[in-house]
Amino acid sequence: MRNTFRQSMAWLHTWAGLIVSWVLFAIFLGGTLACFDKELDYWMRPALHQLKPGPPSMDAAAKTLRGMAPNAETLYLRPPSDRDPSIRGFAFEPGKPYIDVALNPRDGALIPPTVGGNFFFVLHYNLQAGTLGIYLVGLAGMLMLLALISGVIIHRRVFKDFFVFRPRPGGQRAWLDGHNLTGVLGLPFHLMIAYTGVIIMMSSYMTAGVQIGYRGDMARYYEALSGTSHAVEQHRPPRRVASLDKILDDAVQRLGGAVEYLEIEHIHDASITISALSAGNDEVAGGRRNLIYDGTEGSFRGENEGPPTAYRTYQFLSGLHRVQFGGAAIRWLYFLLGATGCVMLATAAQVWIEKRTRQVEAAGLRSGYGLVRALNVGVIAGMPLASVSLLWANRLLPYELAGRAGMEAQSFCAIWLLATIWGVLRLRHGKPWRDLFGTTAALLFALPLMNALTQPHSSLLASIIARDWVLAGIDATALPFGLGFAWLAWISTRPRQLARRDPRMAPPRSSVARSETALPAVETP
Amino acid sequence: MSETSSGHLKRRTAVTPIYRLAVASRIIAALVGGYLVAYASAALLTVVLPMSRINRVVTASLLSFVVWTVVAIGVFAARNAWRCWWPLLAGGGVMLVLAFVFRNYGMRP
Structure with a gap:
């Protein structure tokens, strides 16, 4: 169909890339923000900002969690860590929604619920759409892998173009240079993220191995994976339940390091x-030992x-993606490379439109081109605005409000x-x-001010005085990103851009041939 | 196929319905056909890999996504729709049948 292999790869890159670019942008932005999910969790729970020093009480937390899920068979408790001072509780009762709560580490009291930074993590792996969302994200990941590989093939001068950025001519050239620059800069990271992202959820959609090896018995498969066997139930209630705090102390001593989870199994049975x-935070693959x-x-x-x-190999690959190792420096690196990926996707969607300026003008807004332009502005400019708004909603909704976590999510949508x-x-x-980027910039600039007015004890100044760098970091990071969005809003008002978008002001375009020769590697259908 | 002229705008606007169909066909082949071949390859690798059962299952699943990627690139490089589809269906089908025939061997510990 296409004349050369490279042309066919350009074809693949254009179309596989276009249909998935908006979903990928949402996944990328969600994942970038989720690099700091626990930090955002902490920021969004002001009840944790005034904790008195002292040891955590896992027993008190377990009591609260059992009261919330009396019929659950298994409870999970995550002890406090440097990144999150709360005790997190997880439980599942058949036929009821999954329980995921933050508990006060001193007395086990329930912290007012919020979707937290976890919202971006869920958005990242299933678009808040359950199992169907996991499949969609998996397909988007495959298309990203394809777009990356075909992008390398069509890009003849990877090294040379890395040093080429021509913002001044404006329009298509600048967008393409921006796309190439961010694409090449982040390429190893993006390839790693795409492959590891697809395999993380492989047991949801690549079930052939389990079908053949275990006749589709997922429970036996998971048992073989974990390397543990479960105790046999004795069908009588336990005489008592041992102290979780003592067990946690003992485990920390034996491991010589932190505990990620305590798992309480068969809670109603003598077994x-x-x-x-x-926790294994010093290993990419995470914790291996289970006491x-x-x-x-x-x-x-x-x-x-x-x-x-x-499975350890799988854990290493998924660990590379989930970045729970190596501390804050690595998370910042992932955050910045993730932001680079967002720019790569945003410029890509813009290149597609800029290359088709004439068709877009001829077809008008009620066409496929209009749909692409609407999705571009709605997703690329709309989602950052919604994300900042989530932080605003967290502070502006009263903390004692019933169902406030759901209202936060609704305000985001x-x-x-x-x-x-x-x-x-x-x-x-x-x-x-300009409107949407400008509003995002204003909300980011005003975030520390709004935080200081609504939660004076959690303000940037208060957290700096308290040397609470996690809390101060969120407010402080809002400011440079506000500057970035203000710059984006400013370049969106430049006359050159306007001329390309508004047919009434379109300049005579004798430059079609020039722009064709400027892009030898990527063909236009 | 796409370069058929349509009046004076022939250089850049020849997006015919046939071209759209061709794009849709390739993308479906890359995703659905590619998944089929990847699934079949995971099934067959679970039978043939020389390691213990749980390691065979996990390794086969990890490798199947590499198979999917290679297949999808081949789909777009194929010269026409026939050459794009038949190797997918034949290759995927043969691997699935082989994996099913030797499925008891695939369950060895």
Whole structure:
């Protein structure tokens, strides 16, 4: 169909890239913000900012969690860490929504709920759309892998173009240079992220191995993966439940490091078992060791044999993606490379439109081209605005309000929808990109001020005085990003851009041939 | 196929319905056909890889996404729709049948 291999790869790059670019942008922005999910969790829970120093009480937390999920068979408790001072509790009761709560580490009291930074993490891996969302994200990841590989093939001068950035001519050349620069700069990271992102959820959609090897029995498969066997139920209630605090102390001593989770299994049965999974923050693949305790006596029973080799490889690959290793410096690196990916995707969507300026003008807004332009402005300019709005909603909604976590999520969606509608309405007469980027910049600049007014104890000044760098970091980071969005809003108002977007002011285009020769590698259908 | 002229705008605007169909066909082949071949390859690798069962299952699943990527690139490089589709269906089908026939061997510990 295409004449050469490179042309066919350009074809693949253009179309596989276009259909997935908006979903990928949402996944990328969600993932970039989720690099600091626990930090955002902390920022969004002001009740944790005034904690008195002292040891955590896992027993008090377990009591609260059992009260919330009386029929759950298994409870998970995550002890406080440097990144999150709360105790997190997780439980699942059949037929009820999954329980995921933050508890006060001193007395186990429930912290007012918020979607937290976890919102961006869920958005990142399933678009807040359950199992269907996991499949969609998996397909988007495959298309990203394809777009990256075909992008390398069509890009003849990878090294040379890396040093080429021509912002001044404006229009297509600048967008393409921006796309190439961010694409090449982040290429190793993006290839790694795309492949590891697809394989993380492979047990949801690549089930052939389990079908053949285990006749589709997922429970046996998971048991083989974890390298642990479960205690046999004795069908009588336990005499008592051992102290989780003592078990946690013992586990930390035996591991010589932090515990990621305490898992309480068979909680209503005499076979109750408590296991402590090591955090393993110094390893890319995360914790390998799992200590097992008797749930009634609290005595140490032994250590599991650990995961099989291939699964350890999987854990290494997914660990590269999930970035729970290496501390804040690595998370910042991932955050910045993720932001680079967002720019790569945003410029790509813009290149597609700029290359088709004449068709866009001829077809008008009620066409496929109009749809692409609407999606571009709605997703690329709308989602950052909605994301900042989520932080605003967190502070502005009263903390004692029932169902406030759901209202935070609704305000995120409502702002995104409004931003998209505004963007689409302004496409014909106006500067939608300037409006939305400008609003985002204003909300980012005003974030520390709003925070200081609504939660004086959590303000930037107060957190600097308290040397609470996690809390101060969120407010302080809002300012340079505000500057960045202000710059984006400013370049969106330049006359050159306007001329390309508004047919009434379109300059005579004798430059079609020039722009064709400027792009030898990428063909236009 | 796409370069058929349509009046004076022939250089840049020849997006015919046939061209759109061709793009859609390739993308479906890359995603659905590619998934089929990847799934079949994971099934067959679970049977043939020389390691213990849990390691075979995990390794086969990890490798299947590499297979999918290579297949999808081949799909777009194929000269026409026939050459794009038949190797997918034949290759995927043969691997699935082989994996099913030797499925008991695939369950060895």
